Amino acid sequence: MAEDWRGKIGGMSEERMNQYLAGSTNARVAVQDDAGRPYVLPLWFHWDGSAFWFVIRERSAIARYMKARPDVGLVIDDTSVSDPENGRMFEMPKVFAQGRAEVIEEPNVGGRWVEYATKMAMRYLGPNGPDYIVPTLGQPRWLFRVTPDHVKTWEGVGWAKGYWVESDKSPSYEEVHGN
């Protein structure tokens, strides 16, 4: 019974992670601001199988911050999202990554970022993609690449065993997770 709403609990294979990252969930990207405080925003991303790409408007603070302090933490996650290739759902999928950002292009018009922005607009907005992106192609953008040195994945409604504190008072991990 429990398994139905929990989904499969555990990490994702690389193939499954790539499928999930081809969906239309935003990355929530954390950097440090000028004072070293955390700063977090949702951003569109493109995952190429080994790095995350971001196209950012010239005046966005997050681009300045990322250039000054390239350590980035990000998470891509959902409550429940369809998994059309396998005819089921991703239940609470999560991909965490820590990495370093590189400026691939300083703010410019007409650079390589256009290709990434166009792909992302289609992925995130579907048929409205061109209506959004075409009128803004004249606006200068940064192109960043974040190569993760650490990636963690998780899916399913349940706890990773490592978080469970065993004690006499508490049901065991196995009792609670229905196996």
Next chain:
Amino acid sequence: MAGKDFRGELGGLTREQMNQFLAGNSLARLATLKPDGAPYVIPVWYQWDGEALWFVGRERSAWCRYIDNDPRVAVVIDSEHSDPDESGKSVEIPKVVMEGLAEVVETPNVGGQWIQVAEEMSYRYLGPNGPTYLTSTIQQPRWLIKMTPNRIKTWKGVGWARKYWVDAAGGPSYEEAHGA
């Protein structure tokens, strides 16, 4: 034209719209700093009481340790659209960003004030499965953390805030691009 419909209304949220959005079941994405200063962000349940965000963390969660070590945090709560209000109207792409200091109200314990906060959250996020989930894990020690924002920023709609638009770059004007 498709343009105006998919964009929704642009601008900030009113306080009422923000409170209504925060009463829905979007997750918070909470950014903390690791001891080496690198940012670390996780999805987490929150409870907004009108002035502060409350978080309940498992004893072994890294983010709770990071907060205990450095209380500076930033939070974003955003969604494709808010839950509809009484008149059936929802806000497209609401975003709320809060920055401030987090306070450890309870270190990991069983039976503390966190239970009440976790119960409220479990109904909001899981509906009928809420109590099932919580009962089975209620003997697991948790942290209770409170974050009072010193800065709140909100946005809505698919579009650019005016100040981000570079007028001298060539191409259409802000108004042309936003269908105004």
